[in-house]
Amino acid sequence: MSAMAASEVLIDCQSVWKVFGDNARAALRAIADRGLSKTEVLQEFSCVVGVSDASIQVRRGEIFCVMGLSGSGKSTLIRLLNRLIEPSSGRITVKGQDLSGLRGQALRDMRAKHIGMVFQSVALLPHRTVLENAAFGLEVQGVARARRLEVAREALARVGLSDWAGRLPRELSGGMQQRVGLARALAADPEIILMDEPFSALDPLIRRQLQDEFRSLTKELGKSAVFITHDLDEAIRIGDRIAIMRDGVIVQVGTAEEIVLNPADGYVADFVAGISRLHLIKAHSVMYEPAAWARARPEVDVGALPRTHPEADIDALIGMVVGSGQEGVAVVDGGRIVGVVTPRGLLQGVRGTAPADLSVV
Amino acid sequence: MSLGDLAVSPGAWVAPAVEWLNVNLHPAFAAVTRAVEGLLGGMEAALLGPPAWGVIVAAGLLGWWLGGWRMAALAAGALGFCRGAGLWEASVETLALVVVAVALSVLIAFPLGVLAARRPRVEAGLRPVLDVMQTVPPWVYLIPAVMIFSLGPTPALIATVVYGIPPMLRLTTLAFRQVPREFLELGEASGAAPRTILWRIELPLARPTLAVGLNQCILLSLAMVVLAGLVGAGGLGAEVTRGLTRMEMGPGLRAGLAIVAIALLLDRLSRASLDGRRG
Numbered sequence: 001m002s003a004m005a006a007s008e009v010l011i012d013c014q015s016v017w018k019v020f021g022d023n024a025r026a027a028l029r030a031i032a033d034r035g036l037s038k039t040e041v042l043q044e045f046s047c048v049v050g051v052s053d054a055s056i057q058v059r060r061g062e063i064f065c066v067m068g069l070s071g072s073g074k075s076t077l078i079r080l081l082n083r084l085i086e087p088s089s090g091r092i093t094v095k096g097q098d099l100s101g102l103r104g105q106a107l108r109d110m111r112a113k114h115i116g117m118v119f120q121s122v123a124l125l126p127h128r129t130v131l132e133n134a135a136f137g138l139e140v141q142g143v144a145r146a147r148r149l150e151v152a153r154e155a156l157a158r159v160g161l162s163d164w165a166g167r168l169p170r171e172l173s174g175g176m177q178q179r180v181g182l183a184r185a186l187a188a189d190p191e192i193i194l195m196d197e198p199f200s201a202l203d204p205l206i207r208r209q210l211q212d213e214f215r216s217l218t219k220e221l222g223k224s225a226v227f228i229t230h231d232l233d234e235a236i237r238i239g240d241r242i243a244i245m246r247d248g249v250i251v252q253v254g255t256a257e258e259i260v261l262n263p264a265d266g267y268v269a270d271f272v273a274g275i276s277r278l279h280l281i282k283a284h285s286v287m288y289e290p291a292a293w294a295r296a297r298p299e300v301d302v303g304a305l306p307r308t309h310p311e312a313d314i315d316a317l318i319g320m321v322v323g324s325g326q327e328g329v330a331v332v333d334g335g336r337i338v339g340v341v342t343p344r345g346l347l348q349g350v351r352g353t354a355p356a357d358l359s360v361v
Numbered sequence: 362m363s364l365g366d367l368a369v370s371p372g373a374w375v376a377p378a379v380e381w382l383n384v385n386l387h388p389a390f391a392a393v394t395r396a397v398e399g400l401l402g403g404m405e406a407a408l409l410g411p412p413a414w415g416v417i418v419a420a421g422l423l424g425w426w427l428g429g430w431r432m433a434a435l436a437a438g439a440l441g442f443c444r445g446a447g448l449w450e451a452s453v454e455t456l457a458l459v460v461v462a463v464a465l466s467v468l469i470a471f472p473l474g475v476l477a478a479r480r481p482r483v484e485a486g487l488r489p490v491l492d493v494m495q496t497v498p499p500w501v502y503l504i505p506a507v508m509i510f511s512l513g514p515t516p517a518l519i520a521t522v523v524y525g526i527p528p529m530l531r532l533t534t535l536a537f538r539q540v541p542r543e544f545l546e547l548g549e550a551s552g553a554a555p556r557t558i559l560w561r562i563e564l565p566l567a568r569p570t571l572a573v574g575l576n577q578c579i580l581l582s583l584a585m586v587v588l589a590g591l592v593g594a595g596g597l598g599a600e601v602t603r604g605l606t607r608m609e610m611g612p613g614l615r616a617g618l619a620i621v622a623i624a625l626l627l628d629r630l631s632r633a634s635l636d637g638r639r640g
Contacts, residue, residue: 084549105554112552123543127565139561140553188551 065239287339474533532574
């Protein structure tokens with residue numbers, strides 16, 4: 001039951017397209033019939049393909065990052081999820097409801113109660129205090145003033161801004177303003193939070209701090225989030241899973257480890273080239289099968305190796321190998337040895353390649 | 362046929378049209394005249410009923426409430442000058458005319474301005490109309506207005522409103538266009554209804570530019586009071602006209618300064634009320 005709930009799909013996009021322009025309909029048909037490329041569509045129909053055949057599932061309790069450079073369509077994609085932008089074709093279901101079927105008030109209710117959004121530009125109303133800004137979502141829902149201010153105060157406390165409630169937004173630093181934006185989204189208690197490059201404009205130190213805070217807060221409150229970023233480090237730091245977008249196409253979806261170890265194409269490989277593997281790759285990705293390893297190295301007693309768990313990262317494994325002076329580390333799962341990590345495997349892991357075959361062990 | 366025969370003479374068809382309107386729609390125009398005179402008369406009565414010092418003190422209190430003691434001093438001082446110059450009744454008449462004209466201008470210009478900001482086509486259609494309204498000398502459209510409504514405050518008010526609409530409308534459009542996109546997205550993403558977005562997000566963000574529009578509307582409307590005097594609307598305009606026709610410097614200058622005082626009063630009070638108490 002709990003496993004079911006944990007993997008429940010909250011947002012389901014099925015082959016969603018967004019084509020901008022007056023001839024979008026004709027362009028879309030031409031793409032389907034003749035398989036035109038993005039450039040051909042632009043030349044022939046003067047339409048811009050924003051999102052092309054995107055299918056993603058965001059599960060309950062998950063932080064789903066969408067990583068792409070500017071113009072990759074990630075901002076369009078996130079706006080399709082609360083229908084700030086209408087899809088040209090395809091189907092988007094949020095909490096079991098088909099978004100395209102919602103009209104007027106029903107759509108507004110869906111946005112107000114279930115889908116919060118945080119913007120890169122924060123968009124705090126300059127003439128309102130921090131507290132009133134945080135209460136804006138509830139105000140829209142018609143919650144009485146005393147009640148909404150109380151809830152907003154709690155939300156501000158969560159992001160550590162209780163002392164600033166009475167100030168105006170311009171008195172706050174960029175990082176603090178973005179926290180208010182987060183508090184505003186949290187105050188309405190939506191299950192899903194859409195984050196549109198919220199930390200991109202902040203300086204690196206503050207950004208990192210906010211990333212950690214955001215991740216722990218989201219997990220603590222049991223929210224699900226779609227997080228847009230152009231920074232792969234950020235996506236890895238925050239995301240449970242990452243989708244990589246390029247030219248409107250989702251090139252690859254997976255955990256940070258999967259993407260780094262098995263990039264789908266050269267584009268993704270270039271991207272992950274500079275990423276440090278030390279904390280990213282786990283024992284289970286670099287270990288050898290124990291029986292095969294025992295055959296290759298009969299002189300070593302597997303049972304005597306120091307032990308660790310499958311989720312130990314390379315950094316920890318290196319520490320163990322160096323500290324113990326042994327041939328390797330045994331990976332134990334459920335009381336059973338499921339693999340062996342050797343210095344050679346670790347070196348390959350640091351480079352981001354899967355372990356080589358055992359003949360060269 | 363020579364080129365000389367191609368003379369353009371719009372008056373040849375405008376005049377009969379006005380004549381026709383006058384004959385056939387007279388009751389409607391009479392009703393408009395009655396409504397305008399009733400409105401102006403009511404305001405004048407309200408301001409002339411109590412003693413002048415009472416009104417001056419009330420203006421001072423209003424100023425204090427809107428913008429502290431400096432605003433109070435300015436409001437009381439402006440009206441006090443009008444009283445001191447012996448132009449109390451004329452000033453009140455002018456004040457009433459301008460307040461009503463500005464209110465009507467805003468009532469017409471604001472919704473149209475918002476609409477124009479949202480629909481580029483509406484703006485494209487309005488632009489030439491506004492250009493004409495601003496460039497045709499008011500004396501010209503005053504002729505049919507006087508023909509239809511006869512002399513008095515009504516044609517003056519109409520001329521003033523026509524003159525006051527363009528700045529308010531243009532600046533309303535500009536003000537709403539300037540609202541950054543992300544705030545509109547915020548409204549939509551929060552599930553706000555269009556009405557809520559208009560009043561809670563757009564209007565506050567548009568306020569500084571709207572204040573400029575209102576200010577222009579007030580000052581241009583005041584500039585029309587002299588013309589109003591010419592067509593028998595009374596007020597300070599009549600005093601200026603009298604000074605001009607008799608070539609008397611004193612009364613003309615006094616009335617002119619009273620107009621400046623009224624302008625200051627309306628401008629500062631309206632600005633203070635739009636600026637709001639915060640930021």
